[in-house]
Amino acid sequence: MGLVWWRLEMAAPAELEESLLWKLPLLGVTRVALQHPPEAPEQRQLLAWLPESDWPADQRQELERALAPLGEPFQVALPQVHWRRQADEDWSLSWKSHWRPDPVGERLLVLPAWLEVPPEQAGRLVIRIDPGSAFGTGSHPTTRLCLEALEALAGERTRAGRGADLEGLRVADLGCGSGILGLAALRLRAASVAAADTDPLAERATRQNAALNGLAPSALAVTTGSAEALLALLGGRPAELLLCNILAPVIEALIPWFGQLLSPGGVGLLSGLLVDQAPGLERDLAAAGWRVEGRVEQDRWGLLRIRSASDVA
Missing domain, CATH: 3.30.70.260 (ACT domain)
Structure with a gap:
């Protein structure tokens, strides 16, 4: 039995x-x-x-x-x-x-690893995920906000003639969870992703999901730890795109690291915050020399897009 x-x-x-x-x-x-x-x-x-x-x-x-x-x-x-x-x-x-295939935005498709791409979604960029890893499957509003913001940024760069999508960008993913945001960035032609999470189970999940997507370790490097570990993984060289989908109090504590993780002219996408937490976080960012150039909301959750205040708009 x-x-x-x-x-x-x-x-x-x-x-x-x-x-x-x-x-x-x-x-x-x-x-x-x-x-x-x-x-x-x-x-x-x-x-x-x-x-x-x-x-x-x-x-x-x-x-x-x-x-x-x-x-x-x-x-x-x-x-x-x-x-x-x-x-x-x-x-x-x-x-x-x-579990079902989950289209996000105009171009992305989050696909459970054991499913085939539906014919009607054949033109989308596929991100294969093992939902058994948890830590971020694309369904939560903050994850969707980040995925849609990545797609929007890729479109802006393409229209501005700065390469196709996120081509050439080095990406830092702080609090990577399942690795879904880094995988999406790579699908959008980012050059490489360095990812870190304080939970060793998240590191394992990210490695497994990278393998599901046929990625070499050189494309998506991941480690256990927080900002200091991520900076070491970057070799001390800041990235051009910072992803941070963590709760607002954690983002606030990490702000002093952003200047080392994000290069001049780079873009940061910060999510995981409730809408009513955004004004306070914006004040903290401004005090540290960061400019919020956009805010997007879904349900009760928000995403902030930031640049250094010294950067030209």
Whole structure:
């Protein structure tokens, strides 16, 4: 007889999605999927599969208690958790069935690794991702904001005659998660990506996703650590494009490093912040010599595009 499984089901509000995907693996729950129907992307549902033998009632209750604080920074309550007992569930096929190709912007396609490109999306730039790695699958508003901003920047450079897309740019990805932003930059013809994350699981996920996309280590280098580790990976040479999709308080703490990570004339894309956090972050950036040249919002989340204040607009 095969294993018996508990299937966890709960709503996944946009504010909590990334936090849940980060926290669950740390609590020993690695079989996780998200349902986000393209026709109703706001109705996300989180699913997870746990072996019954490893998760008796008291352990499941402890898991719920450990997840509850995730909503506090956003002043939302953790949605109700539902448990379904399933005999002989082939979870590996079950969770995969919930993922779909996800077009982003005008040109990008985030594709679960086991799926084929749909014929109607054949002209898009494909980013293959193993959603089992979590840490950023393209569905969260902040990730989508970054992907769309990368595409917009590529279009601006092409129209201005500065090369095709992001051609020639060295990219620094601080807080890389799954590596999805660096992969998108490379699909948009960036020369190379240096990526770092404080979580070693994110480093592993980024390496795995780079391999899924057929990339050599020289194209996407990744390490565990924060700004100092990223600067070392860059060989002390600042990049022309800085990506930073992290929560606002972390971005604020990292501002002193931006001058070493981003070259004069370079562009920074900062996301992970709530819209009401943007004014305070803009003040901190201005005080440190950075100019916000654009702000984009989606749901309650925002993205800031920055340059050095000394750069000519």
